[in-house]
Amino acid sequence: MQEEVEDTREQQARRIARELIASGGMDGILGLLEIRDHQVPHLFTEVDELEGLDVSGRYPIAAIAERLLRKFETGRIGVIARGCDERHLIELEKKKSVDMSRLKLIGLACTIEEARECHCVRPYPREVQIGRSVGNVDYLDHEALSKLINMDIAERRRFWTDIFDRCIKCYGCRNVCPLCNCEDCRLEEARWVRVGEIPPEYPSFHLIRAFHMADKCVGCFACERACPMGIPVGKLHQLIKEDLKSVYGYQAGRDVEEKSPLLLAPGVETKGKGGRG
């Protein structure tokens, strides 16, 4: 049953990509190529290549799109984008890091299983062209989140001190995130975090990152999956996101016009739609 759905998504993706390439409107379609049982990010430029197009992996495709736009001054790219990829791109557009007029999003809806694996609450883009939207779900690991939130201060400090102490400073949480991409990263500056040491200083390394991501994180959990030491960085971001939502009604990745409350003077409206978008 599941395989049929997967096949359908791939067939749909190939058909749309073929049309876009054949019509000459796109310089390439950014998606995943299945090769030797692995799905790798790839820019499809020829119709012949599309047989290998696959939609089952999850990579920071928005970061790759951004890099391609920066590298090539002209040209348009189609991007097979999940809900989280689209939210990444909206945030990048807010920072004027991508010119959306050069991108054409081909919306891919995630399956229930994929949504569950990623702890997703909105596993579909605004316009779905591949697959079928499973609607608003809530696969956040609420049990784990409330466990974290219900710790008393001493317990909380002990937990985070111990778990952050595992960090080997791979920067994987930053590297994998399309939005944690400042040109001059504070985490690399000796002024903020002593260089050349593992574990990195507690709490500066992790809290700098957490606060920098507070109004950017769209909840894709790629950081948590990339962490080799099992640090629940995604859950940490989730808790901070929840605060921004309840205090300001702000959600990153929802609308390019929605401004971060952290960038506005007190009292100014965020233009947020409020509630879950």
Place this chain on the structure above:
Amino acid sequence: MNYKTIQSTCPYCGCGCGIYLEVIDGHLVGTMPVLNHPISKGSLCIKGWAAHEFVESEDRLRRPLWKRGANLEPTDWDSALYSVADRLTAIKQQYGPDSIGFLSSAKCTNEENYVLMKFARAVVGTNNIDHCARLCHSPTVAGLARAFGSGAMTNSVPELEEADCILITGSNTTENHPMIASRIVAARDRGAYIIVIDPRRIHLANHADLFLQPRLGTDVAWINGMMNIIISEGWHDRDFIRDRTENFAEMRQTVASYTPERVQEISGIEPHLLRHAAAMYASSARSSLVYTMGITEHTTGTDNVLSLANLAMLCGQVGKPGSGINPLRGQNNVQGACDMGALPDVLTGYQRVDDPETISKFARAWGANLPREPGITVTDMIDAAADGELKALYIMGENPMLSDPDINHVKEALSNLELLVVQDIFMNQTTELAHVVFPAQSYAEKAGTVTSTDRRVQRVRKAIEGVGEALTDWEIFSRLAKIMGAKGFSYETPIEIFEEIRSLTPSYAGITYFRLDSEELQWPCPTEDHPGTRYLHEGEFTRGKGAFTAVEWKPPVEVADEDYPFFLTTGRVHFHYHTGTMTRRSPTLNREMAGAAADINPTDATDLGIKDSDMMTVSSRRGEVKIRARLTDSVPKGTIFIPFNFRESAANMLTISARDPIAKIPEFKVCAVKVEKAVSRR
């Protein structure tokens, strides 16, 4: 507009992590983790994430160089190759084949190590071939081969997660095998006991149930002490000892004198802590030992490994999933370089050069007469060069001028050679002394296979074209062999080389490029329908019965004294790799750590009037270095630690070349030094 990602294997340590190299219009622009990789599972360490950064560096060697007067000058391939071929032929004729030595490379592919090994033996006719495994795990190869019949990691990296107790000794795992540390931490989350036994308070000690801090060079003593406790308490596995081992009685007699009190005198470990460690290790259903250079780089390296083998057999903790002895190999392909016979006494798959059947099999396959006497080791080659017995040394991708002990001695030796040929991707301290330098291709420019620490054979794939005129190492040797009139070197692709390897190597016989396209295979893999081997020694050891060895503790060769009152221990750091030729050209890694620092205990520093970041002068009987101080209680009082990665503060100016009598590994981990505050400016 062209963007693609090529799957490959990380070029740094022996974990064998899966990486995607991102290529835009023929240039490397990034590295990403392979999501469903069996080792790295979508993660990488900082070096892995930065694996693309050095590849297209301005500093890459782009043309062959040869010495003209005092300088190395560019030349063309033919001139350089013919000149090397002529000199090798002349030296062989004048002094005999054993006046020539070869150093192979744990950074190169299996195919390249095989072709060099074949060139040395079939074209030049010498078994003088060795590589840096001599300086890291030669005691493992020797010790575990003696105890079990196979000198490799017994289990798989993913299996560590299944262990109920992991004893880590002499391995700073989070720094040097980060993706294996990831499994150790995951095992802890599952409830496994983690025991760290190390002279330094390493990062992983913070996450251990038990941390024991022995004095440097006391490993045999505390391992014997643990066994003494286990036997007295009756925690040993009598059935396993009876059914699967031999020589237990003699070993038992020896450890009887290693009472916890005596062990405390030698090692400083408190008896009740040693007892806890013994109880955890012996009583868990699946216990694993994890070790690296802290065990091997001693004059008693082989003894240390034999002792760990004794401990595992005593408790029946080997030959099961998640239970065994796991030496972590340091380089991406050091396991493979050993497997390929880049060693003086064995051909591929550890087939001995003094075994007549082996020699006639290879002689027939290669159409050449082959030498039957084992050759000499890296360390002996350096001595032989200094003595004038070795006339030519051919080095593929190694930098002994920084990685070998007592650098002054190495320099004197290499300068004494009639011919020094080096092929590498960058200039380094060793190429500077060479007569001819060949530019080689990096891992990202070529195809082949590497074998990571858990005997796992994986593909390396070509992502970009060769930089400049650089050639793959196997092409360089093939061209040289043809110029020297040898047959059997007309390879077109690495697949042809691999097919030849597996036709001659039973443990690799079932591995093919086709299979490796979709799976990683662990040797032994004797046939094409064999799934590979996750863990060794199930039911029976490779040699039949496991052999206990009675081992007495011996102190290090040089200990702290009045003139040199500190112990020096050396090793690696997280942010750099070996002699830094790759990592120090990587902006990400350089930003993190731009230069060397020596770890010194704050109490010692205060006594010497040294503050954090002060320059210190550290001297031994062999040399002197200036190095910045880093005050940390990760080192005990009386001991300093210097990483060997940095040429400007080279730890190996100080180290001693005294070596293990069997494995010939130098005692990198212990020597005596003097520490002073440097008089010059900071």
